[in-house]
Amino acid sequence: MSYLEYNTSQMPTGLRKVLYLNWPLIALLIMVASYGFVMLYSVAGGSLTPWAEPQIKRFGLGLLAMFVVAFTPLWFWRSTAGVAYGVTILLLLGVEFFGTVGMGAKRWLVIGPLRLQPSELAKITTILALAAYYDWIDIKKISHPVHVVIAAMIALVPTLLVLRQPDLGTAMLIAAGGGVVIFAAGVHWGYFAALIGSGIGLVTAVLQSRGTEWQLLKDYQYRRIDAFLDPTLDPLGAGYHINQSMIALGSGGWSGRGFMEGTQARLNFLPEKHTDFIFTTLAEEFGFVGASSLLLLYMMILAVCLLTALRTTNRFGALLVMGVIGNFFLYFAVNMAMVMGLAPVVGVPLPLVSFGGSAMLVLMIGFGLVHSAHIHRARLPS
Amino acid sequence: MKRSDREKELSRRTISRRALLLGAVQLGFAGTLLWRLRDMQLNQSEQFRLLAEENRINLRLLPPIRGLILDRNGVILAGNEQNYRVVIKRDDAGDIDLVLSRLAQLIPLSEEDIERARRDMLRNRPFVPVTVAERLSWEEISRVAANAPALPGVTPEMGMSRAYPLREDTAHVVGYVGPVSERDLEALETPDPVLFIPRFQIGKSGVERMAEDRLRGRAGSQRVEVNSVGRVMRELDRVEGTPGANVHLTIDARLQNYALERLHGQSAAAVVMDVKNGDILALASGPSFDPNLFVRGISSTNFNELLNNDYRPLVNKTVQGMYPPGSTFKMVTALAALEAGVTNGQETVFCPGHMDVSGNRFHCWKRGGHGRVGMVAALAESCDVYFYEMSQRCGIDKINEMSTRLGLGIRYELPITSVAGGLNPTREWKRNNRNSEWRIGDTVNASIGQGFVLTTPLQLAVMTARLATNSAVLPRLVRDPLDRTEREMASLDLRPEWLRMIRQGMAQTVNDRRGTAYSSRIVADGQIMAGKTGTSQVFSITRAERESGVRRQDQLPWNRRNHGLFVNYAPYDNPRIAVSIVVEHGGGGSSAAAPIGRDITLAALNDGVPPLSAYPAPQRNRIQYEQDEMHERLRRPEDLRLSRA
DSSP states (O other): OGGGGOOOSSSSOOOGGGGGOHHHHHHHHHHHHHHHHHHHHHHHOOSSSTTTTHHHHHHHHHHHHHHHHHHHHHHHHHHHHHHHHHHHHHHHHHHHOOOOOTTTTEEEEEEETEOOHHHHHHHHHHHHHHHHHHHHGGGGGTTTTHHHHHHHHHHHHHHHHHHTTTTEEEEEEHHHHHHHHHHHHHHHHHHHHHHHHHHHHHHHHHHHHHTTTTSSHHHHHHHHHHHHHGGGGGGGTTHHHHHHHHHHHHHTTTOOTTOOOOHHHHHSSSSTTTTTTTTHHHHHHHHHHHHHHHHHHHHHHHHHHHHHHHOOOHHHHHHHHHHHHHHHHHHHHHHHHHHHSSSOOOOOTTTTTTOOOOHHHHHHHHHHHHHHHHHHHHOOOO | OOHHHHHHHHHHHHHHHHHHHHHHHHHHHHHHHHHHHIIIIIIIIHHHHHHHHHEEEEEEEEEEOOOEEEESBBBBBEEEEEEEEEEEOOOSSHHHHHHHHHHHSSSOOOOOHHHHHHHHHHHTTTTSSSEEEEEEEEHHHHHHHHTGSSSTTTEEEEEEEOOOTTTTGGGHHOOOOOOOOOHHHTTOOOOOGGGTTOEEEEEHHHHHHTTTHHOOOOOEEEEEETTTTTEEEEEEEEOOOOOOOOOSOOOHHHHHHHHHHHHHTTEEEEEEEEEOOBBEEEEESSSOOOOOHHHOOOOHHHHHHHHHHHTTTSSSSHHHHHHHOOOGGHHHHHHHHHHHHSSSSSSSSEEOEEETTTTTEEOOOTTOOEEEEOHHHHHHHTOOHHHHHHHHHHHHHHHHHHHHHHHTOOOOEEEEEEEOOOBBHHHHHHHHHSSSSOOOOHHHHHTOOOTOOOBBBHHHHHHHHHHHSBOOOOOOOOOOOOOOOOOOOOOOOOOOHHHHHHHHHHHHHSSTTTEEEEEEEESSOOOOOOOEEEEEOOOOOOOOHHHTTTOGGGSSGGGGGGGEEEEEEEEESOOOOOEEEEEOSSOIIIIIIIIHHHHHHHHHHHTOOGGGSSSGGHHHHHHHHHHHHHHSOOOGGGOOBOOOO
């Protein structure tokens, strides 16, 4: 859909757009973010600093960004998708060559006073680019190998660049976001069957290559896999985090140990309790009630977004929403699976709840796009 | 691209189908997560809760306060001292070097101390307090406290450590404590968990070791909450331990101090015993050592010095040292002969200065001989020939029996380490140990306490007490002060007329002009003592030495001279105490041991420095001089700290 097909008579304009915002989504986002504020307050030992207060400010900033993105006509996003994608790739290449190293990975690009994390940006722009791509090409030809390869390239280039940093978690999210868009666009089943088949092959290769010259992952990544497979193997080493996390989570019980009473978190047995392991703290202090209600809220966000995707006839908009929620789902699913010992420890924070600025902003921009698709949805002729 | 409505519809249908499919997959996965959450939080929460508690709760033992060791009057022999120390925490200190250099201006710190503290700090986690200096004085610790603002991370702390305020005085009796060693732990089947507390100390020797169970007490415990790196966050609860019980000794700290100082400069032992109940009033072994050195961890230089000293300061000679008793054994021979009925004691024996027994010539110490002597004179003048004769008449078995009856050759159960049993040689013993038959010469040697006979100073004191009381006195070192019951002693059943003769002989030894200890007599009324000297040969003077002109003991090297011994009881008419003295390589009993015995006896009877009037007038100047010299070394009454209990 280009602005030429924009049926202004069907579209809300100006401040009227406010009425057409996806209000249930906004309410859900605020509720989820509030879980984060409460937990960040708790893990700081009952203090707004150093985490809760900046997080609230960032969320406010995120809401603002979300509204700006939401009110921007959808055709603008479609038109600039290619440019945004190109810039992202350039920035990722910039990281590759000029990036600053922190915590064993090259993730940041410093330009003057700005500190950019282009991999976060890539989550959005990859989805944008793919949605725009599928909106652009002929629907009948989407399963043609050339088009599938092009789409796959669009998803894989940023994925591989991020994987090189290395940042397994983000790379996975980019690939998944892209994959969901490609799947939703209606590409033939056979490709996905082949992909899953080769995925299994790759896992085998990764595991088999360990210790050889062409070892595919870093040693620490292998250790994380080991620890995942059997956390008790090395309770003080690589398995420590998973073990402690499971202890905290399990000890929460039905209603939890009480607000700010979680011993595992308060006594530092939990690593990264304000970021990757914040769900554990929630589960410890508020128990099954707290943890499952957050999961429910997440699922409701998914449902609300899915409804938007189903109700629009705008192909770009629908694909965009699918990409955003695919990404969002994987985000919290991987994080929760990780702290529950169902997935290896990969550095994926809990969306909207974990402390972190760039991730929060990018998520809110993503939801801004969902809003934009919602407001500017092509309504069926009534 | 402009799409037809058909295409739009197709697109919508495809996307809807796939979106619903994706939604279903997501819902499925979320269901898995929920199921897992339920499993962990509802089904297994008990186990996880337990693990979380194990994580955070740490049980710590609180070392009990060790019981005191007190003398008979409540003077503290082993106490617990406030130990002021300075600890420093790295994460509070900031600039370690600056803080340490400031600290060095306030308290004495060597380069080595500073280096060690720095090393410990860097090796430990930053919040672990490291001890910089220990055993500081109150002034030093106050200086540190007053300068606290300039010393971030530095805290003055107080702990308890064992201290022996009388230092050398009771080292051999009380012993000392030290850190628990691997060997200590191996010796125990189920070691008290308190032993695993770092720097916990247990008795290593003496009463400290033998009464360990009473002194130690029971540990308390404390449950604390710790964080993931082990830092204590708060105390959850605490169970106080039971302090160890005090142990009251029969020792009189003042007399002990006097006795040890009187042995000054000699390698010697002195035992003072209450003849009525066997209480050991003094058990002095000189030279002694400072047990506090061992508590602090003795340096190898100091330890080697103690170990290589010819006077063997580490050995408790009173119970561990075994010496031929020499002439102090003659009372045994005399009583054996009386009991065997081979003499009535009045009958005299002619001493020509020697006696030939089966081809060997046995000399009397007096070359010219004593002439005709009866039992009393033989004891007083210590005539050897008389006892050679008696021993041949009654035989070794009778001597042996009497020796045992008088308390020799018996290992007494005292709560001190390495109590020796001495040796009462029998025919059987010689057969087993020397692989040869007992010969008459052995009996003759034994009659004057030479040959195989070995006794400890403690045994000699017991023997003397038994002679003085005619009852089977047993030594006692620990006594409950609340226990007022008199000890019942079995009678020795020695006929009073025999004992009268023995006691008379001992009285004449000291108080008769011809007695061997006449120069050590006491003239004070009611304090007259009875005793017996002994000189036991360690080596004979060799022919070569004799030819090169060595005639006298003081011409020999120290370690080849004779031991000097003296036993006595006093007062003669109403015995209260028995004393035994052994001066290793002191030359002779009458010259080396008897004066010490006299002074210690007087100190015991007068409860302090002996009055000059107790000495014969001509000696008083010299005694005065000796006392003045000794006065400097004696502990003043204010040094004897009483326990408040």
